[in-house]
Amino acid sequence: MLYYDYMNTSTASKTDAYIPGVCNINHAEIAYRKKAGYLGIAIFVVILAVMLTLGINRYARLALFVPAFLAAIGFLQARNRFCVGYGAAGQQNASEGSAKASVVADKAAVSKDKQRAQQMNLQAAGIAAATAIVCVLIPSF
Numbered sequence: 001m002l003y004y005d006y007m008n009t010s011t012a013s014k015t016d017a018y019i020p021g022v023c024n025i026n027h028a029e030i031a032y033r034k035k036a037g038y039l040g041i042a043i044f045v046v047i048l049a050v051m052l053t054l055g056i057n058r059y060a061r062l063a064l065f066v067p068a069f070l071a072a073i074g075f076l077q078a079r080n081r082f083c084v085g086y087g088a089a090g091q092q093n094a095s096e097g098s099a100k101a102s103v104v105a106d107k108a109a110v111s112k113d114k115q116r117a118q119q120m121n122l123q124a125a126g127i128a129a130a131t132a133i134v135c136v137l138i139p140s141f
Contacts, residue, residue, distance in 0.1 A: 017094055020104070021112030023081040024092035028099075033077040040071025044131075052141055061135040069128035076120050087117030 018024055025033070044067035051061055077083055086092055090110040091101040104110050 018092045018104075019094075020106070020109035021087075021116040024086050024094050024113060025077070025081055025083045026094055026096045026098060029083060029093055030078045030081060033074045033083070035074070037071050037074030037078060040067045040069070040074055043067040044071060048135060052138065055140040058136050058138075058140065061138075062132050064135050065128045065132040068131040069124050072127040072131075073120070073124040076124055080120065082116055082120065084117040084120050087113035087120075090114075 044064055047067060048061070048064060050056075051064075073084065081094075083093070086101055089101075090104050090113065092104050092113070093099075093101040104113065
């Protein structure tokens, strides 16, 4: 148990600093991304329920990719403490208490951030595509 507590403490302290390609958002930003993830799930469930109830063509359910992507990217960003938008734009907001993103000046750091952002976008797209395909397989009521 002590080892676990030690690991949580050391992990939490890493969110207080910008680490290129690893961490570029603070706790407030992480909470915002979790909310976006939950919003994506809510939109997904509502649209799927409407589509199933109205008997809309099953291939139209591929449109569920969009809210599934929103949910996936929100939760991935929260879990990884990394904003893909900031990463792609060469910005970061990892300082606790900061409400505004700042520009990353180091070109090597920006390159790492862009690579990480691209990687996370691909992960979210894969999750969203798999989810939408599964929804196509669900029979209508």
